[in-house]
Amino acid sequence: MKWEGRQGSGNIEDRRGRSTGRMAIGGGIGTIVIVIIVLLLGGDPAQLLDTMQSGDTSTETGQLVTTPEEDAMAQFVSVVLKDTETVWGKLFEQSGSSYRQPKLVLFRDQVQSACGFASAASGPFYCPGDEKVYIDLSFCDQLKTKFGAYGDFAIAYVIAHEIGHHVQNQLGILEKVDAQRSNLNQTRANQLTVRLELQADFLSGMWAHYAQEMLNTLEAGDLDEAINAAASVGDDNLQMKYQGRVVPDAFTHGTSAQRKEWFRKGWETGNLESGDTFSAKL
Numbered sequence: 001m002k003w004e005g006r007q008g009s010g011n012i013e014d015r016r017g018r019s020t021g022r023m024a025i026g027g028g029i030g031t032i033v034i035v036i037i038v039l040l041l042g043g044d045p046a047q048l049l050d051t052m053q054s055g056d057t058s059t060e061t062g063q064l065v066t067t068p069e070e071d072a073m074a075q076f077v078s079v080v081l082k083d084t085e086t087v088w089g090k091l092f093e094q095s096g097s098s099y100r101q102p103k104l105v106l107f108r109d110q111v112q113s114a115c116g117f118a119s120a121a122s123g124p125f126y127c128p129g130d131e132k133v134y135i136d137l138s139f140c141d142q143l144k145t146k147f148g149a150y151g152d153f154a155i156a157y158v159i160a161h162e163i164g165h166h167v168q169n170q171l172g173i174l175e176k177v178d179a180q181r182s183n184l185n186q187t188r189a190n191q192l193t194v195r196l197e198l199q200a201d202f203l204s205g206m207w208a209h210y211a212q213e214m215l216n217t218l219e220a221g222d223l224d225e226a227i228n229a230a231a232s233v234g235d236d237n238l239q240m241k242y243q244g245r246v247v248p249d250a251f252t253h254g255t256s257a258q259r260k261e262w263f264r265k266g267w268e269t270g271n272l273e274s275g276d277t278f279s280a281k282l
Contacts, residue, residue: 001153002217008078009085013132015107017064073137074106080156083217084163087210102166103132124158126165128174133162147232151225157204157263158229164203168196187249195277197253198262201230202275205266223267230263231256258282
């Protein structure tokens with residue numbers, strides 16, 4: 001991908017210099033003792049319990065120390081985010097609406113979002129509650145070492161996928177799906193989630209289509225990198241790799257073949273109407 005020397009986004013929120021701590025207190029005897037002490041000191045135990053439940057005890061840990069490689073990756077992520085802003089901003093404008101630009105949060109190890117607490121092991125995610133994408137840059141290395149997905153456009157695919165969830169949120173799709181899932185059993189809810197994720201793959205491919213058309217940023221091999229990344233994080237591939245068997249009822253993102261198919265469809269059509277994964281036969 002042609003990205004070096006290009007403008008990055010102004011919507012990057014860098015929290016890598018922070019550590020989000022959580023009070024390691026459960027609901028047992030330890031909690032009771034602490035509440036009694038607070039009462040004896042004239043404090044309000046309700047405020048203490050609220051703090052314990054929220055788990056939001058973020059503290060600054062000092063000056064951020066980075067490597068040149070990490071700085072380059074942060075800049076790359078910023079450029080990709082800028083490209084998504086350009087593409088989706090133009091597409092929303094053409095449809096007569098305005099695109100709300102999400103924030104992208106860089107963090108290390110763990111983070112607190114409006115959707116709750118998450119660790120780097122969770123992987124990149126989008127939180128509709130605050131309209132932010134969260135990513136620990138160590139995941140970019142894990143794409144290669146753990147998933148076998150190489151190349152900068154593999155990372156661009158992941159970012160564009162999470163931005164796809166933001167597009168779904170702005171279009172009202174996330175809200176509808178959440179309402180439907182609340183009335184379903186776990187297996188049916190998972191099936192609906194798969195369709196949601198496959199649509200985000202489609203939107204990622206659609207972004208790539210217009211990034212090339214509007215910005216001419218793709219290089220030879222970029223599409224193969226994205227398609228390989230989509231396949232590497234398919235549910236069947238991950239289940240077989242980590243548990244030795246495939247359990248379709250537990251799928252939440254789609255098979256490798258499905259993820260490749262819907263990314264490719266977004267790339268080839270560039271047409272939002274072609275991305276109706278909820279009506280498609282899977």
